[in-house]
Amino acid sequence: MIDGLKPYSDYKDSALPWLGKIPAHWTEKRAKYFYREVDERSTTGTEELLSVSHKTGVTPRPKHVTMFKAESNIGHKICRSEDLVINTMWAFMAALGVSRQVGVVSPSYGVYRPIRMGELHPQYIDRLLRIEAYKSEYLCRSTGIRASRLRLYPDEFLRIPILSPPPEEQSAIVRFLDHADRRIRRYIRAKRKLIELLNEQKQALIHQAVTRGLDPHIKLKPSGVKWIGDVPEHWEVQRCRYIFREVDKRSLDGSELHLSMSQKLGLVPSHQVDNRTLVSENYAGGKLCEVNDLVLNRLKAHLGVFSLARNDGVISPDYTVLRAIDICGVEYFEHLLKSPACRYELRVRAKGIVEGFWRLYTDDFYDIRLPVPPAEERNQIVARLAEIVADCEVVCTRADRECDLLREYRTRLIADVVTGKLDVREAAAQLDGQVVEEPSKRRSAKQPNKHFYRSVLAAEIVDRHQGERRFGRIKLQKALVLAEYHLQLTEIQSDLKRAAAGPFDNAMMRSIDAQLKKQKWFEAYKSEDAGYQYKPLKKRGSHQTYFDRYWSSKQADFDRLISLLKPMRTIQAEIVATLYSAWNDFLIDGEQFDDDRLVAEVLTNWHPKKERITRNRWHKAIQWMRDYELVPTGFGAHTQQATKKVKK
Template identity: 25%
Template sequence: MRKEEKIYWSLKRLKYLVSINEETLPDTTDPDYELKYLDIGNVSSNGRVEPPTTYRFGDAPSRARRVVKDGDVIISTVRTYLQAIAPIEAPPDNLIVSTGFAVIRPNPDYIIPSFCKYSLRTTSFLSAVEMRSVGVSYPAINASDLGNIFVKVPTIEVQRRIASFLDSETARIDALIAAKERLLALLAEKRQALITRAVTRGLDPNVNMKDSGVAWLGEVPEGWLILQLKFLTNIPLQYGANEAALDDDPNNPRFVRITDIDEFGNLRPETFKSLTPELAEPYLLESGDILFARSGATVGKTFIYKISWGRACFAGYLIRFRCDRTRLLPEFLIEFAQSNFYWAQINEGMIQATIPNFNSEKYGAMLIALPPLEEQVEIVSFINKETQRLDAIRISTLCSINLLKERRIALITAAVTGQIGKAN
């Protein structure tokens, strides 16, 4: 195409370019039919798809019904803020996705799959999905409203050129993101190794060691004790309030849930919920209280409460541990909870049911290598100092990844809406 040649674009509703939810697995399917299942949790906001789970149809979740084929695009119609959207490329014949997805099947007479997968990733399309979603805590969009969103399309030939350009450019960006994600993994590994050594071996390389009596721990410094956590608290381990998170009155105590805690151990301001003082009173947190996650994908995650966050109580899927500070510092316990020794015990004792679980009895029985208090202070200070540099690199790398992701979306949006001339 010569540079002076005009490129014509059409604005059409999505439903005139694709079919939506064309095939469904019937309830009469043979119970022994083996399928590979993708749920919304398998798809990330950047379109990355985790491996599917294999089921017999008779044992599969009831929402395992949507049939997909090569060239389809799946879009989450529930919790639309997650932006779980992914192209389906060379799938196994028995791949089935959740009814929480809309399956978009391009009509190649109007829009080709390689262009469609980018069109559904533009900021304008994503914004339209969110705008049409209904619900606050669990926003959702139906297939009809999804099909009424407008999409901008050029001729098939131009679609091919744009898709080819974006394949090349996004591959380059994705390679940069992957390299930075590998760096994050290495930083996390180095950080955990540093913490593990400090909380199980101490800081003095010349100290006399003794057998811990625990196979996967090995030797610990003389003078350290191996104790169960339940002997290091001055109140019984406690489950949180089994209440719905409906109130958002800022004058009431904050209702801390595991989803409120970010990756840096801080409370997210945007997820604030509260309980009335009467409901909150038995579960009010004190400075230094540790919260353990007891079920779901976050089992083992920990949080240390600071009084600077204001009055707060905690939810039922969390367990409160209050240290006996004459023997165990909360700051040492929170560092221990990032060590390999801690996670080995979590993985060993986790109840692998439909939802993973690690209850208060198991947390109470967990072993910790306990140094004297003054040595705990030194170890916490050392870890804080040594991890500052690693954390600074991590934050910088995360910012860089976010910028690359923003660049990717902006590039896609510009290319598939005719804002750049790369189709020439």
């Protein structure tokens, strides 16, 4: 990417000490020579309300965000395309950006309009003014009685020197950095997918080992337990009460090593856990555990927050300590209990009447049935799984580190290019004939319509679910609903109906199917046993360039959402999407409600077929959504009743 890039041949000193030398042919003038402050006010308040963030720049303000929102936008400042907007109080964090549209912003923001259009390329200046060095300059020039009240006033901003390469060179810089950014994002995306696939493979291998053993040719028998399936013929299936016994031994003075539970690290010495809350001054009376005891955080055991103890020590008195009756190969049971299939069993058995405080009690844990191989075979399985986990962690850790280094590299590359440390003119000229439009032309550029946005999002969801036997059109619609509303994707604009398998937008799904086929990404087909599914076409994967362009800032949240959706059966996705939409409707309407009213809403005001799902299942799903923070905010449009009458 940077092969052959060299510094410019001739440099001169910059007016900014931290900037050092700049290319000799670049100009450097105070901001007042490029921008003038404007204070144009809205008289109707009908313009779109925009916000300014250090992460996203100038973007439409989500409709659900009501904090500090005025009753009327009349009197707000108007900004226009290519105006520079600065959040005065957060300028030192680079909370600024170049607007791409007409809108209104807070009256306290600074709006600066180019004096001569086309002199500064919007994307160049947007990148330049966001580099770390400029952040330091804003901090130095901001005034206030304390850090939280610092403000960058217009006269101070307009005194800051701004670098200005020749216009054609700015276009070359933008062109090169756009190209570099796309490549870096694609590489990071590939690494994320690698990590995701490796973790899926690890879980599949663990599940295979703990329920089938290591011999693929072993004769199997039915276990009698749905989530386990068939097991080797010589294995037993036992309830946990015959595998573990609860122990309740207490510390007299609390002098033992204090251990804390972490979902990521397991049960470890407290000093290894960051940001601990509710730290006790005295651990006298705490429960004692020994090496290889299974310790459960009863409040979060159904979320997988439990671990074998690697140290003797003292723990919270609210934890459950379980000691294996046969200690041989006890790690086998930890792997088994943490498998996704068994995690669902733990969630089903968790109980509680107070929201957010569901507990897994010992008697309920005792009732869970587990496959039990002979002791020697358990040891063999544990040894093999240790190898699998170690191999996976090595690759995933390396991939994570590579992603971090790429982000750091991108930040440094942008800073070096926009400040003239590297000359990219020749590299930009060799880029596949791609053209970066001049600012004056870009304003009239045609934007993608909602149908294309939808198809790109759908293609990404389908691509992430390739190989999933139970994934089809119905689950795709639920994933689209959750992605649009939870990630606040304003481009999708679905029109959701309260249908039998709703929320559902039939017109949108027909449009998506047509677009997927037209773009040669995927084609919908009728399978024999799973309804409509999707098969890849020859251009599968080419949608990713568009996905990165539209929603790169949402990538981490999208990854998390997909990780929650992939293990779900279609009916589970329907339950969650239905609850999410009904919950969101209540928030939009500003109505008070509790869990009972939410369940009543989907059972009585949605569609008669929702009654096939038990109330208990709806309630458990609500708690699951809270546990995994899949909770609506009142974003987007209200669902509508289906227009067709239901046949009785």
